Amino acid sequence: SQELEQSPQSLIVQEGKNLTINCTSSKTLYGLYWYKQKYGEGLIFLMMLQKGGEEKSHEKITAKLDEKKQQSSLHITASQPSHAGIYLCGVIPGGSNYKLTFGKGTLLTVNP
Amino acid sequence: KAGVTQTPRYLIKTRGQQVTLSCSPISGHRSVSWYQQTPGQGLQFLFEYFSETQRNKGNFPGRFSGRQFSNSRSEMNVSTLELGDSALYLCASSPGDRRSSYEQYFGPGTRLTVT
Numbered sequence: 001s002q003e004l005e006q007s008p009q010s011l012i013v014q015e016g017k018n019l020t021i022n023c024t025s026s027k028t029l030y031g032l033y034w035y036k037q038k039y040g041e042g043l044i045f046l047m048m049l050q051k052g053g054e055e056k057s058h059e060k061i062t063a064k065l066d067e068k069k070q071q072s073s074l075h076i077t078a079s080q081p082s083h084a085g086i087y088l089c090g091v092i093p094g095g096s097n098y099k100l101t102f103g104k105g106t107l108l109t110v111n112p
Numbered sequence: 113k114a115g116v117t118q119t120p121r122y123l124i125k126t127r128g129q130q131v132t133l134s135c136s137p138i139s140g141h142r143s144v145s146w147y148q149q150t151p152g153q154g155l156q157f158l159f160e161y162f163s164e165t166q167r168n169k170g171n172f173p174g175r176f177s178g179r180q181f182s183n184s185r186s187e188m189n190v191s192t193l194e195l196g197d198s199a200l201y202l203c204a205s206s207p208g209d210r211r212s213s214y215e216q217y218f219g220p221g222t223r224l225t226v227t
Contacts, residue, residue, distance in 0.1 A: 042218040
């Protein structure tokens with residue numbers, strides 16, 4: 001089965017700093033999703049990456065997909081307290097439809 | 113468009129009881145997926161329904177079941193509750209008919225506590 005490893009598991013940054021979260025897959029990536037979750041709440045869809053080299057941005061959050069490394073990175077520029085939460089990456093494993101597999105998440109704390 | 117709604121938001125049950133959770137997807141979406149989230153295991157896929165049929169299933173025991181109605185609303189049922197079933201249960205809706213446009217929109221979840 002396909003597994004996703006996120007790093008770091010948790011991150012504390014000062015407001016205004018940049019940060020990067022990585023998501024590495026154990027198998028070929030056919031599509032990767034990034035979500036954000038406030039503790040105990042539902043997931044908010046951030047973006048979906050479908051092709052190697054693809055890069056997308058949503059406000060101050062940018063995500064890239066490196067197909068060769070089977071990895072995606074999520075970069076936040078000039079972090080704000082509103083960016084705090086749990087960031088989760090998810091993939092659809094090849095050969096099974098609509099069965100999203102998630103990483104364990106990265107807990108981001110932004111100190112004002 | 114209204115988002116995904118889940119009811120109830122919080123639930124406390126006793127071991128051995130059964131529980132039914134409800135999910136109303138975004139209007140026009142035909143796929144509903146259910147996930148269990150716990151601190152230890154993270155977010156795990158339970159099952160997915162599309163047009164009233166179970167299309168995918170995760171690795172959960174038969175105590176976990178679900179169904180989908182003709183209006184795409186879905187319910188999931190857990191019978192003979194165990195303490196380990198305490199979790200946040202999330203449902204997600206999707207158009208479900210084209211992988212290239214596949215996105216899942218999540219509801220706020222139902223927090224189930226089993227005592």
